[in-house]
Amino acid sequence: MARKPIDWSPSNWPKLLYQFFTSFKVATAVFVLMTLVTLLGTLAQVDQGLYAAKVKYFHSFFFTDKIFGIPVLLPGGLLLMIILTINMILGALVKVRKRWRGAGLLVSHFGMIMLLAGGFVTWAFATDGYMALYPGMSSNRVESYRDWQLEVFPLDENGRAKQSWILPSDELQSIRVDEQRSYDADGLPFHVIINGFTKNATPIPTASIKSSSGKGKEIDGFKLVPQDASKEAEQNLPGAYVAFDPDGEGEGIEAILWAGSYRFDPGEDPMPFPFTIDGQLYGAMLAKKSWNVPFEVRLDEFIFERHPGVSTARNYESRVTRVEGEKETSLEIKMNEPMRFAGYTFFQESFGPSDGKPGEMFSQFAVANNPADQWPLWSLVVTTIGLMIHFCVMLVDFIIRSRRKTAAATQS
């Protein structure tokens, strides 16, 4: 029987598109490609690290990769998930024939759409950072793991910073190594000129042979030498050539700003680059991008236990006080028992320094703000109910058929 030719006229495109997006073939192809992308993204983590692989394979619309040495253009995880969501909404919820036998599938697909929607909301709107405190310290400032910003601020006679001018991380990190950008710093009597930003770099004395790979200018006997990006994106220490120019003529006080001068330990103070313009002392530094939560957290005690006689950590927990204005609430944050408050969640993440003695260690919390925090749980409940209904129907059907077959075989 000859197939009916496809009507490609523009008036028929909506129908064709609908047919395309609701087809099982598209769903199957997306699943195959998603498996391939997941595999490639997993294997790539060995060489590229988790963050870089995540951005390339899963947070992208397209990417190129070599498969058996041949470069191939492939759809990224983001594109595939968007297609899958459309496919599920149109195919499994709208187009599907509504009947009791298929109720389980309908419910389970709805649960999966919820899960994907939650993933999208998380990707688009969630923030994550950390807060590290020694016992007795309190803070409401959360810092980013990977993003760095430029802060320039006047210093008072005691060396304390007044309000800062900040070049946001998105802007700063978009500057290439060989690019120059000039900024008019609001409220400050000079321009800030950036002569190249390097994502991972080390300032090396020009006397050292290692400095020869640094192409930038020599400042105070140092050059900024680019380093390979670390597999752990959190470990990258960026650097930039910065000039503070009072008259806007392209010259001024030059400096190498390096993230290594920022604190590595919550007990340390950052070391800004100091300079004086018009008799006023200023400081400038690369600092972690930060934001504030609407309450303070004070670490009262950090408890760290190992299994007896071995170095394996058995438990680490923080006794904290949450301060909201006058109100103080004491609570514990430990592994698998986070603190959820005002849309933020504080998780017991880490501790340090590694050679610290009990009572002298800092505690680090991962701080997340995710509007879709609980969506996976709800979607799991919905999907599980749907799948259980469907598979029970399938199982009963299978058993009845098998029994019939066996009975028929016995009779014959």
Next chain:
Amino acid sequence: MKRLFLSLILPVLALPGIASARDLPKTPLPSYEPWDEEVVHTFENLLVQEGGRVKPLYSVARFTLLQYSGKTTAAFQTADGVDHKLHYAEWLLNVLFKGEVAKDLPVFIVDDSAAVVQIGVSPKSKRDRYSYNELFAGRAKLAELSAQFAEKQKKYQESEKDPQFELGRVEGMILTLGRNISSFEYLLGQFGFARKGELIVNENILPDELIDLAKRLDVVEMLNKMPEMSINQLMQAISTPPGSSQDEIMFSGALRLFFFHANTARGMNLFPPRETDNEVWLSASDLMIEALGDKDARPWAGEQLGKIQSLVDAKNESPEAFAKELTEFSKWQHAISDPRGEGLHSDLEVKMYRGKYFMNSLVCFIFAFVVMAFSWLTPGSKIGKTLIIVASLIALLGLYFNVHGITLRSIIRQRPPITNLYDTVLFITGTAVLLGLLIEYFTRLGVGTLVAILSGVLGMFLSMKYEAKEATDTITQLVAVLDTNFWLATHVTIINIGYAAGLVSAIIGIIYLTGRFVFMLIGRKSKDFFKTLTRMNYGVICFCLFFALVGTVLGGIWANYSWGRFWGWDPKENGALMICLWTLVILHGRMAGWIRDLGVHMNAIVLAIITTFSWWGVNNLGVGLHSYGFTDGVWGALYSTWMIFGAFMLMGVIVWFRERQSKLRKKDSSKTAETLPA
């Protein structure tokens, strides 16, 4: 056919006989006097703290001998021609109390004689076991090479696996042998301080005058006379040349000897601490060092060390005296540990290992396989059906042993069934067997039983190989993030049920493809049987999807509670996701018309490849937050397994190709018939 079958089965049945007929390695020991059973029983129930928990010495003995020998028994022949096979507990009893005997027992496995040649020892066969005394001639060279290779291995790890620092096969063997010999020497030297000069390990490193002094030196007495000093001060004192007077030389020698004993007595933590709030048990070495630094601790430490002295003295006195002292020591340990809540399940742990549940389980599955194989001689007959039922019952018994062992392990550590990679092997095997038997219950075709038996044999064999390879305690303490029985019981258990279903699906696929291939070769057809297999596999794939999906999402929810993010594209998470995705490929591909019966089974094998990658492979990528259980040599085993899977898929391709050709031929011939004039 029957003759072919028997020729295949009979050698398998004869294997144990062939193995037992092998000559045991000879030792220069004139004879061997076994320990009294009661003594061994008391000894194996002694408590020791190791790996963060208090456990029976039995477990330490088991994994130590496994580490040295790759086996849990020490078999040898004495000069009087008598064969002996020592259980690991008895072997450790010899090491601690009859060191001269232990040094002659061939327990150090060397996989390639090139390793012993390099240290200047005469090789035996290509792969053989050596005694300490046989290797002693190469001890110095072994120490030198081990240190060299350990440094190379460190550089390899620090350089993120730079190939120039990768150890060669023989180098790896020498390093392992060096570590095992060193560990053995520590065991020999545990109670050296109480032996008064008898059997000093590595005595050639001590000058003659110290060996003489050792015969006269009572460590406890000496401790009481020494000034308070830290271990650093002691090391400084012994590194300073003594004065010229006899007293100064004597004092310096005594200090050196004290340090020697304290050093060799490290590692076996037999003594509960004094303080009730302290959880760290002490070794004889810890007692000596603590007493050295604190005069107030000396009476207590002396009392503890005296217990070992009494044991050693009693052993020299008579077997009865030793049995009595050992019982006293055990009672003393339990009197302290029981109120502290430590080692409460140690007797159960001994019973678990003594019960050999997992070995019994494997034996049952092998036996069930043999019975099942006999059923194939008379397929469809009453006898054949009866044999399948018998095989199913034996497999059920195998499952009982598996579940019993898993339950005991759960009780011992007070945790859900899975806490580490070894547990996953046991659990997945049990689940796969149960699934197979349930399929059999519903279908009564014999296929479910075969699936159960194959899963059981492969899984239990894998568990044993893994235990022997790792040779470390499989009841491990959990890191802080895993310290949650709720998530271990839900996410971990459920995802492993998903893994089991993925593997069962592949076994059904293999049975289907093999069947189709064989039937194609012999020109037989059984459409209904294969249709039933497809429906069976479809059901298992649905089952796999349900558990893999729920398990994966539960894992995400756990990650959200622990780390603040639901999904991080971590390799372990991705592995689980790929299992879900591939089951969805099969289910949707079937509905899209892209996958038919043959495709379902071939894709089930792809599902198993993904499952094994997720189960074992991602752990060995060396990245990710929650990859667990890095194991050497896994990639080789995985590649081999995937090649075997590939071979079955090739069968499927051949069947598909032949069917396609035959359909085309039919089409052509019908066309030709239509065009021919009537």
